[in-house]
Amino acid sequence: MDLTEYPTARPGPAPDTEEAFAQVMADVTGQENVSVDSNFFADLGANSLVLAQFCARVRKRADLPAVSIKDIYRNPTIASLVSALSETEEVPAEAPAPAPAAPPKRASGLEYFGCGILQLAVFLAYSWLVAQVLGAGADWIVAGTGLLDEYLRAVGFGAMVLAVLCTLPIALKWILVGRWKPSEIRVWTLGYVRFWVVKTLVQRNPLVPLFVGSPLYSLYLRALGAKIGKGVTIFSRFVPVCTDLLTVGEGAVVCKDTYFTTYRAQNGLIRTGPVAIGAHAYVGEMAVLDIETRIGDNAQLGHASSLHAGQAVPEGQSWHGVPAVPADVVYRRVEPRACGSVRRAFFAVRQTLTAVLLLAPLVLGLLSFLVSTLPNLSPAMGLGSAVMDFTSPKFYWKALVVSFILYFGLRLTGFLIVTLVPRLLNLALKPGEVYRLYTFRYTAHRAIRVLTNLRFFKTLLGDSSAIVHFLRALGCQVSKKEQTGSNFGLEEKFENPYLFEAGAGTMVADGLSVVNAEYTSTSFRLSRVRVGARNFLGNHVVYPAGARTGDNCLLATKVLVPLDGPVREGVGLLGSPSFEIPRSVERDSQFDHPKTPEEFRRRLAAKNRHNAGGMLLYALSHWLFFYGLLLMTWATDVYYDRIGAPLFALDTLAILVYGTVFFVALERITVLIRPLRPLSCSIYDRRFWRQERFWKAAATNAHLRVLDGTPFKGVLWRLLGIKVGKRLFDDGAGIIEKTLVRLGDDVTLNVGSVVQCHSQEDGGFKMDRISIGSGCTVGVGALVHYGVTMGDGSTLAPDSFLMKGTEVPDRAHWGGNPAHEIRADRRQPAARS
Numbered sequence: 001m002d003l004t005e006y007p008t009a010r011p012g013p014a015p016d017t018e019e020a021f022a023q024v025m026a027d028v029t030g031q032e033n034v035s036v037d038s039n040f041f042a043d044l045g046a047n048s049l050v051l052a053q054f055c056a057r058v059r060k061r062a063d064l065p066a067v068s069i070k071d072i073y074r075n076p077t078i079a080s081l082v083s084a085l086s087e088t089e090e091v092p093a094e095a096p097a098p099a100p101a102a103p104p105k106r107a108s109g110l111e112y113f114g115c116g117i118l119q120l121a122v123f124l125a126y127s128w129l130v131a132q133v134l135g136a137g138a139d140w141i142v143a144g145t146g147l148l149d150e151y152l153r154a155v156g157f158g159a160m161v162l163a164v165l166c167t168l169p170i171a172l173k174w175i176l177v178g179r180w181k182p183s184e185i186r187v188w189t190l191g192y193v194r195f196w197v198v199k200t201l202v203q204r205n206p207l208v209p210l211f212v213g214s215p216l217y218s219l220y221l222r223a224l225g226a227k228i229g230k231g232v233t234i235f236s237r238f239v240p241v242c243t244d245l246l247t248v249g250e251g252a253v254v255c256k257d258t259y260f261t262t263y264r265a266q267n268g269l270i271r272t273g274p275v276a277i278g279a280h281a282y283v284g285e286m287a288v289l290d291i292e293t294r295i296g297d298n299a300q301l302g303h304a305s306s307l308h309a310g311q312a313v314p315e316g317q318s319w320h321g322v323p324a325v326p327a328d329v330v331y332r333r334v335e336p337r338a339c340g341s342v343r344r345a346f347f348a349v350r351q352t353l354t355a356v357l358l359l360a361p362l363v364l365g366l367l368s369f370l371v372s373t374l375p376n377l378s379p380a381m382g383l384g385s386a387v388m389d390f391t392s393p394k395f396y397w398k399a400l401v402v403s404f405i406l407y408f409g410l411r412l413t414g415f416l417i418v419t420l421v422p423r424l425l426n427l428a429l430k431p432g433e434v435y436r437l438y439t440f441r442y443t444a445h446r447a448i449r450v451l452t453n454l455r456f457f458k459t460l461l462g463d464s465s466a467i468v469h470f471l472r473a474l475g476c477q478v479s480k481k482e483q484t485g486s487n488f489g490l491e492e493k494f495e496n497p498y499l500f501e502a503g504a505g506t507m508v509a510d511g512l513s514v515v516n517a518e519y520t521s522t523s524f525r526l527s528r529v530r531v532g533a534r535n536f537l538g539n540h541v542v543y544p545a546g547a548r549t550g551d552n553c554l555l556a557t558k559v560l561v562p563l564d565g566p567v568r569e570g571v572g573l574l575g576s577p578s579f580e581i582p583r584s585v586e587r588d589s590q591f592d593h594p595k596t597p598e599e600f601r602r603r604l605a606a607k608n609r610h611n612a613g614g615m616l617l618y619a620l621s622h623w624l625f626f627y628g629l630l631l632m633t634w635a636t637d638v639y640y641d642r643i644g645a646p647l648f649a650l651d652t653l654a655i656l657v658y659g660t661v662f663f664v665a666l667e668r669i670t671v672l673i674r675p676l677r678p679l680s681c682s683i684y685d686r687r688f689w690r691q692e693r694f695w696k697a698a699a700t701n702a703h704l705r706v707l708d709g710t711p712f713k714g715v716l717w718r719l720l721g722i723k724v725g726k727r728l729f730d731d732g733a734g735i736i737e738k739t740l741v742r743l744g745d746d747v748t749l750n751v752g753s754v755v756q757c758h759s760q761e762d763g764g765f766k767m768d769r770i771s772i773g774s775g776c777t778v779g780v781g782a783l784v785h786y787g788v789t790m791g792d793g794s795t796l797a798p799d800s801f802l803m804k805g806t807e808v809p810d811r812a813h814w815g816g817n818p819a820h821e822i823r824a825d826r827r828q829p830a831a832r833s
Contacts, residue, residue: 017064017065017082017085018036018078018079018082020061020063020064021036021058021064021078021081021082022034022035022036022078024054024057024058024061024064025040025044025046025054025078027057028046028050028053028054028057029044029045029046029050031044034078035078036077036078036079036082037077037078037079038077038078039076039077040072040076040077041076041582042582048069048574048581048803048804048805049766049787049804049805051069051072051073052069052787052803052804052805052806053805054067054072055067055068055069055072055806056805056806056807059807059809065085066821067081067085068818068820069574069803069818069820070575070579070818070820071084071085073574073579073580073581074579106268106727106746107186107187107188107189107268107727111188111189112188112711112727113711114188115187115188115189115192115193115710115711116710116711116712118190118193119193119196119710119711119712120712122193122197124649124653127648127649127652127653128646128649130648130649130652131645131646131647131648131649131651131652132645132646133161133164134645134648135644135645135646135647135648136645137157137160137161140153140157141153141154141157141364151361154360154361154364154365155356155357155360155361157360157364158355158356158359158360158361158364159356159360161360162207162352162355162356162360165205165206165207166205166207166220168201169198169201169202169205169224170220170223170224172197172198172201173198173201173202173224173225173243174225176194176197176198177194177195177198179225179244180225180242180243180244180245180262180272181244181245181272182245182272182273182274182291183271183272184269184270184271184272185269185270185272186268186269186270187265187268187269187270187729188711188727188729192270195241195270196709196710198241199241199709200709202224202239202241202243203238203239203241205239207355208237208239209237210351210355212234212235212236212237212256213233213234213235213446214347214348214351215344215345215347215348215438216348216351216352217234218232218234219348221234221239221240221243221246221248224243224244225243225244226240226243226244226246226247226248227246227247227248228246228248229248229249229250229251229252229279230250230251230341231250231251231339231344231521231522232248232249232250232251232252232253232254232521233252233253233254233437233519233520233521233522234248234253234254235253235254235255235256235258235519236254236255236256236257236258236259236260237256237257238257238258238259238260238261238751238752240260240261240262240275241261241262241263242261242262242263242272242273243262245262245272245273245274245275245291246260246262246274246275246276247274247275247276247277248277249277249278249279249280249281249297250279250280251279251280251520251521251522252277252278252279252280252281252282252283252521253281253282253283253332253519253520253521254277254283255282255283255284255285255286255287255303255515255519256285256286256513257285257286257513258283258284258285258286258287258288258289259287259288259289259751259752259780259781259798260275260277260283260288260289261751261780262274262275262291263291264290264291264750264779264780264798265729265731265748265750265777266748266777266779266795267748267775267777267795268727268729268746268748271291272291273291273292273309274291274292274294275289275291275292275293275294276293276294276295277289277294277295278294278295278296278297278298278299278315279297279298280297280298280521281295281296281297281298281299281300281301281313282299282300282301282331282332283295283301284300284301284302284303284304284305284320284331284542285303285304285513285515285542285544286303286304286513286540286542286781287301287302287303287304287305287306287799288305288306288307288752288780288781288798288799289301289306289307290306290307290308290309290311290779290780290798291309292309292310293307293308293309293310293311293312294307294311294312294313295307295312295313296312296313296314296315296316296317297315297316298315298316299313299314299315299316299317299318299319300313300317300318300319300330300331300332301313301318301319301320301324301331302318302319302320302321302324302327302329302331302560302563303320303331303515303542303544303560303561304320304322304541304542304558304559304560304561304576305319305320305321305322305324305560305576305799306322306323306324306781306798306799307319307323307324308323308797308798308815311323311324318330318331320560320576320577321560321576321577321817322558322560322576322799322800322801322815322816322817323797323815323816325577327564327577328564329562329563329564330563331563332520333518333545333546334434334518334519334520334523334524334525335434335520335523336520336521336522336523337434337435337436337437337520337522337523338436338522339436339437339438339521339522339523343436343438343439344438346438347438347442367633390635390638396631399627399630399631399634400627402630403623403626403627403630404623404627406626406630407622407623407626407627408619408623411456411619414454414456414457415457417451418451418452418454418457418474419473419474421447421451422447422448422451422452422474422475422497422498423475423498425444425447425448426444426448426475426496426498428440428441428444429441429444429445429448429496429526430526431499431526431527431528432525432526432527433525433526434523434524434525435523435524435525436522436523437519437521437522437523437524442524445495445496445517445524445526448496448497449494449495449496449517452474452475452494452496452497453493453494455491456622457470458470458490458491458492459490459491459618459696459699460615460618460619460696461615462488462489462490462491462510463486463488463489463490463611463692463695463696464485464486464607464608464611464612464614464615464692465483465485465487465604465607465608465611466611466615467487467488468480468483468487468488471488471492471497474494474497475497475498476494476497476498476500476501476502477500477501477502478501478502479502479503479504479505479506479533481504481505482504482505482534483604484505484507484604484683484763485604485607485608485611485683485684486507486683486692486760487502487506487507487508488507488508488512489508489509489510489511489512490510490695490696490699491510491511491512492508492510492511492512492513492514493512493513493514494514494516495514495515495516495517495526496516496517496526499516499526499527499528499529500514500516500528500529500530501528501529501530501531502530502531502535503530503531503532503533503534503535503551504533504534505533505534506531506532506533506534506535506536506537507535507536507537507760507762508531508536508537508541509536509537509538509539509541509557509760510539510540511539511540511541512537512541512543513540513541513542513543514529514543515529515542515543515544515545516528516529516545518545527545527546528545529543529544529545529547531543531549532549532550532551532552532553532569533551533552534551534552535549535551535552535553535554535555536553536554536555536761536762537555538554538555538556538557538558538559538759538761539557539558539754539756539759539783540557540558540754540783541555541557541558541559541561542560542561543555543561544561544563546563547561547562547563548561548562548563548564548565548566548567548568549561549562549567549568549569549573550567550568550569551569551570552569552570552583553568553569553570553571553572553573553583554571554572554573554581554583554584554761554762555572555573556572556573556574556575556581557759557783557785557801558576558783558799558801558817559573559574559575559576559578559817560575560576560577560578560817561573561578562577562578568580570583571583572584574818575801575816575817575818576801576817584761584762593682593684593763594684600684603684604684606686607683607684607689610686610689610692610693611689611692613693614689614692614693614696615696617693617696617697618696618697618699621666621697622700624662625659625662625663628658628662629655629658632651632654632655632658636648636651656703656706659702659703660703660716663700663703664703664716664719664720666697667694667697667698667720667738668719668720668721670693670694670697670698671694671721671738671739674690674693674694675739676691676694676737676739676740676757676767677767678740678767678768678769679691679765679766679767679768680764680765680766680767681764681765682763682764682765683760683763683764683765684763685765688765691758691765691767694737695736698736698738701734703716704716705732708730708731708732708751709729709730709731709732711727713728713730714727714728714730717730717735717738717743720738720739721738721739722735722738722739722741722742722743723741723742723743724743725743725744725745725746725747725774726745726746727745727746728743728746728747728749729746729747729748729749730749731748731749731750731751732749732750732751732752732753733749733750733751733752733753733754733755733778734752734753734754734755734756735754735755736754736755736756736757736758737756737757737758737767740757740767740768740769740770741755741757741769741770741771741772742769742770742771742772743772744772744773744774744775744776744792745774745775746774746775747772747773747774747775747776747777747778748776748777748778749778750777750778750779750780750781750782750798751780751781752780752781753778753779753780753781753782753783753784754782754783754784755770755772755778755784756783756784756785756786757769757770757786758786759785759786759804766786766804767786768786768787768804768805769786769787770784770785770786770787770788770789771788771789771790772784772790773789773790773791773792773793773794773810774792774793775792775793776790776791776792776793776794776795776796777794777795777796778790778796779795779796779797779798779799779800779815780798780799781798781799782796782797782798782799782800782801782802783800783801783802784796784802785801785802785803785804785805785806786804786805787804787805787806788802788803788804788805788806788807788808789806789807789808790802790808791807791808791809791810791811791812792810792811793810793811794808794809794810794811794812794813794814795812795813795814796808796814796815796819797813797814797815797816797819797822798815799817800814800815800816800817800819801816801817801818801819802814802818802819803818803819806819809821
């Protein structure tokens with residue numbers, strides 16, 4: 001039984017319901033008459049956007065029972081739909097109750113602006129403290145006599161910095177908060193400032209990438225107050241904040257990109273609550289665990305799944321979906337291997353020594369090269385004196401030439417490293433073999449994963465024909481037979497690219513995560529993963545080893561790719577848990593696609609030329625940004641003797657402001673030249689090519705992440721073109737087409753949420769506006785698609801997918817994938833096979 005279906009209480013259909021449904025369907029499809037036996041897809045040519053409009057119109061009529069997208073796909077005629085709606089029975093509610101009707105007291109203007117001032121003061125104080133440490137360390141290292149002495153001093157200073165980075169967040173957490181308890185914190189208050197300081201230090205620790213997949217992660221969380229059992233392995237880079245409320249049992253595994261933050265933001269409040277993961281439990285990739293959730297011992301939660309508040313997976317059971325439901329699927333598919341405490345301890349010590357003896361001196365050496373050695377290369381390159389005279393125009397010309405050579409030289413070196421070094425390391429690994437964690441092979445696997453998932457080249461070459469050749473250089477077996485010019489987007493991740501294959505004609509949108517490494521708490525196994533020919537994969541798809549999909553499939557955005565049942569071919573899959581939908585409909589094939597092979601080759605060549613221009617602009621813009629950073633670095637060297645260590649603090653603030661201004665200006669100029677408007681066209685239309693160029697200009701988001709959870713984030717969104725109301729709370733949302741989005745007053749956007757105004761399906765592209773009303777909340781990891789309107793005070797539950805064209809009523813609580821209304825007094829259908 002699918003507990004995510006039919007979330008609302010509804011009366012049985014009236015006798016004239018079929019006639020009323022037929023009239024509404026005729027209105028949205030433009031038909032004169034609609035038979036109750038007409039298939040929505042084959043006969044009427046309806047697509048998901050049309051069906052969303054149908055659901056919205058039905059929902060506005062009090063005399064008709066509400067219907068969901070899943071209802072329609074499973075019952076694609078009016079007669080079968082009305083029949084299915086009559087088969088309801090009472091069942092207990094499984095979802096959380098809606099948000100409280102009475103909103104909390106809103107922050108005053110004084111609290112809002114005062115919070116921003118305090119956060120800025122904390123940032124400046126922290127920057128000053130770091131500057132003092134760096135200044136003292138730099139002076140001490142430079143005072144060394146000889147190369148060996150300087151190296152040893154760099155090692156000692158690096159060890160001290162490593163210790164501070166580990167202990168400072170821990171110490172401040174205990175000083176400012178003590179032990180976290182389930183509570184509510186009103187945003188923009190003094191209590192929230194304390195929460196934000198601890199969250200920022202704990203999650204933005206530069207050592208977190210070192211901790212991921214390491215025993216050091218467990219030590220870090222234990223020191224922060226979490227109850228972590230023996231032999232726990234965590235691969236997610238999203239560090240929990242309220243660690244005293246986290247319990248992870250012995251031998252549990254948490255896969256990458258999983259949110260288990262132990263808090264959520266809703267309706268102007270931060271709510272903290274417990275998250276419990278039992279002994280030897282398994283949490284799949286890109287999962288979301290809301291507060292007040294529990295996974296029992298030896299239980300499993302599948303990939304692309306979530307537990308909503310109050311849900312619990314019983315001991316030994318396997319659940320999946322959004323929200324999760326019982327499933328007969330095994331997600332923990334690897335045998336454990338012996339891996340004792342000594343091996344774990346040795347791995348942790350080796351990581352620490354590597355950071356101290358190698359990484360710290362290397363970073364300090366590179367800084368020394370940039371500041372001291374690089375200017376001295378000017379005479380060797382025929383550029384005249386090495387003197388850094390900031391008053392001379394010739395100096396800036398020399399610096400431009402030096403930065404060009406250095407930047408593109410480093411990029412070329414990086415390309416050689418990511419294409420050659422992982423290939424050599426991969427010789428030590430074989431697919432199908434079960435290896436112990438924390439061995440040389442595990443280290444090689446980690447290095448391959450890190451090096452082959454660096455973003456620059458994928459962003460540079462994505463959404464173009466060039467990405468296929470780059471992925472082949474990385475080791476992917478990607479077919480070149482059917483080049484579309486948009487085979488892969490800007491973001492795709494692999495555990496091991498050498499074991500990934502994509503068939504001819506397959507197209508993949510942004511956010512693909514290929515799970516070709518499977519883990520227990522003691523072992524891992526690499527497996528081959530093949531995406532069939534002529535597939536289309538939407539945004540944020542987790543594609544696991546053993547996926548039961550073949551050729552000619554459409555995998556919708558955030559779909560749960562099945563690991564059970566027959567191999568699906570010639571169909572579409574939507575939702576989590578997934579269900580079948582038509583592979584394509586006639587309405588979506590009416591774009592101006594090339595009609596002959598000659599026309600296709602001509603338009604593909606034109607697209608390639610346009611994409612080449614976009615790649616060139618992307619590379620040049622990042623070079624110019626690097627040029628500015630280089631000038632600031634040299635200025636630090638020139639004026640350090642006059643100002644001293646505080647100059648490092650000024651540098652930190654200057655770099656933040658410079659990066660923000662640069663990339664905001666870059667994106668705004670791109671939009672100013674070609675404003676974004678609602679659009680429906682072929683991917684071989686010049687308007688779509690311009691959109692691809694915009695995506696590259698908007699791809700850099702480090703300046704956005706720095707401002708998460710502060711009033712300054714709303715200011716930045718306004719600068720980028722979003723119509724933002726008062727007191728926006730944005731904890732880390734992604735918004736792509738900013739000028740097409742409207743946010744009302746007191747909107748809450750949780751970490752990992754996405755507001756996406758576009759969708760690509762095969763060779764078609766659509767884009768439309770999104771409106772999120774006042775007092776709305778978008779949950780952790782949730783995605784709002786194009787053409788959506790969220791009414792005032794409405795809530796979207798964590799990890800939900802609000803499909804294109806959906807209209808959410810005022811003060812409604814929606815959730816699921818695809819999202820639908822959730823009520824405490826909901827009714828469910830009788831169990832059906």
